[in-house]
Amino acid sequence: MRAFSNIKKLEMSHEGFGSKIGAIAAAAGSAVGLGNIWRFPYVTGENGGAAFLLVYIAFTLIIALPVLMSEFAIGRTTGKPVTDAFRSLAPKGKWYLIGFSGVVCAFVILSFYNVVAGWTLYYTYLSITGALNNLSPAEVTQTFNNTLSDPATCIIWMLVMMGMTGYVVARGVSEGIEKYSKILMPILLVLIILICVRSLSLDTENKGIKFLLSPDFSKLTPRALVEALGQAFFSLSLGMGTMTTYGAYISKKQNLAKCATSVAIIDFMVAFLAGLMIFPCAFAFGVNPGSGPGLVFETLPNVFNQMPMGQVMAIGFFTLLVVAAVTSSISILEVLASYFMTKLNIGRKRATVFSILLSIGFGIGCSVFPTMLDFFDNLSANILLPLGAFFIILFVPLKVGPERMRNEMEAHGGKFTLFPCYYFLAKYIVPWAILFIFISKILPWLGINAF
Numbered sequence: 001m002r003a004f005s006n007i008k009k010l011e012m013s014h015e016g017f018g019s020k021i022g023a024i025a026a027a028a029g030s031a032v033g034l035g036n037i038w039r040f041p042y043v044t045g046e047n048g049g050a051a052f053l054l055v056y057i058a059f060t061l062i063i064a065l066p067v068l069m070s071e072f073a074i075g076r077t078t079g080k081p082v083t084d085a086f087r088s089l090a091p092k093g094k095w096y097l098i099g100f101s102g103v104v105c106a107f108v109i110l111s112f113y114n115v116v117a118g119w120t121l122y123y124t125y126l127s128i129t130g131a132l133n134n135l136s137p138a139e140v141t142q143t144f145n146n147t148l149s150d151p152a153t154c155i156i157w158m159l160v161m162m163g164m165t166g167y168v169v170a171r172g173v174s175e176g177i178e179k180y181s182k183i184l185m186p187i188l189l190v191l192i193i194l195i196c197v198r199s200l201s202l203d204t205e206n207k208g209i210k211f212l213l214s215p216d217f218s219k220l221t222p223r224a225l226v227e228a229l230g231q232a233f234f235s236l237s238l239g240m241g242t243m244t245t246y247g248a249y250i251s252k253k254q255n256l257a258k259c260a261t262s263v264a265i266i267d268f269m270v271a272f273l274a275g276l277m278i279f280p281c282a283f284a285f286g287v288n289p290g291s292g293p294g295l296v297f298e299t300l301p302n303v304f305n306q307m308p309m310g311q312v313m314a315i316g317f318f319t320l321l322v323v324a325a326v327t328s329s330i331s332i333l334e335v336l337a338s339y340f341m342t343k344l345n346i347g348r349k350r351a352t353v354f355s356i357l358l359s360i361g362f363g364i365g366c367s368v369f370p371t372m373l374d375f376f377d378n379l380s381a382n383i384l385l386p387l388g389a390f391f392i393i394l395f396v397p398l399k400v401g402p403e404r405m406r407n408e409m410e411a412h413g414g415k416f417t418l419f420p421c422y423y424f425l426a427k428y429i430v431p432w433a434i435l436f437i438f439i440s441k442i443l444p445w446l447g448i449n450a451f
């Protein structure tokens, strides 16, 4: 993350992340966030569980991972953030519009992401005050419904989150946040594992684990395919250039394929553990796994109430989830801030304030109307990110070519033996798979029932 604020320095000195772990940790900081712990369980719950999980794993490997490798390589080969990377590789065409669509998408995501992050911060506050202690499952659900139906509360906490994100980006102190998050994220992982253990022990009939691990393919709908693809892109921060910008900071000595694979594995593990934490708890306390975006908030307080030191666990969990949300949120805001810095020729602080003010307008809308939040969530993950990823992956064979791609991926970081496999997927499979899944989503909107 430090790299974002050091872009000029980087271009001049070719300085990158000193260590492999630095590059991976920064990209993982963007990838791991509410998408894994809030979004993955609720989308999996709405789409029937295990069969959806399998499709999600397949799409991550076959579609998202090649896109991640491509974004890293395009960023590193140009040494530029998204808005300029595509223009410098293809100065004549309209490919620079990929950067522009990333900016639109960053607005949409930032607006609703901080509303959900605001709920998390509010739950941290509720945990500290003890307001979540000893509630019955019905009261836990009621607490979430009360939160949603109180726009003033949602707006205030959303503003605090926007303020925190803006402060970090405006001051260019992402580096500091990264340093702390390298210590804090493993602690979050430990807490999640402890909660998983308790949650699994409460689900005496093992319904949660069956829901997550024993697939029923009859539940797979075309909508589930779209949602699995959207979740894979959202979770790995793909399709809007965030990872292209990160690529610019990865040292030439590193093997990009290995970096990308490590980020994808970390990201998947966190999402999977979140599923293992949520579903047994949902079944143990009678919460419908398909109950939507409130799932995490309607289930976890029940487990905390049944754990030793439950209140401390709750405070720790929600606080660290806020930190995870901030490290993702700053990577979204950076896309906007760096765009306005170059487009309007203004400084970092002004560009950040401008971006935040625009997003706050939509953020208030999402706080007042939960349907608008759903719409933005859907629009970004299921339409804008896949569309962005489609053009990014088309760019590889059309404008970069196998030789340059291979040189970039291997650089001094050792051989990438599976390169032919990557390139085959990038050229022949990924764009058409995205297009097919995308069209299957659009057709019903146009009143055509293809399935």
Ligand code: PFF
Pocket (backbone or CB within 6 Å): 030, 031, 032, 033, 034, 035, 036, 109, 234, 235, 236, 237, 238, 240, 242, 328, 329, 331, 332
């Ligand atoms: N990947 C982040 C998460 O899972 O919470 C969300 C995100 C960050 C999406 C950055 C897109 C992005 F560019």
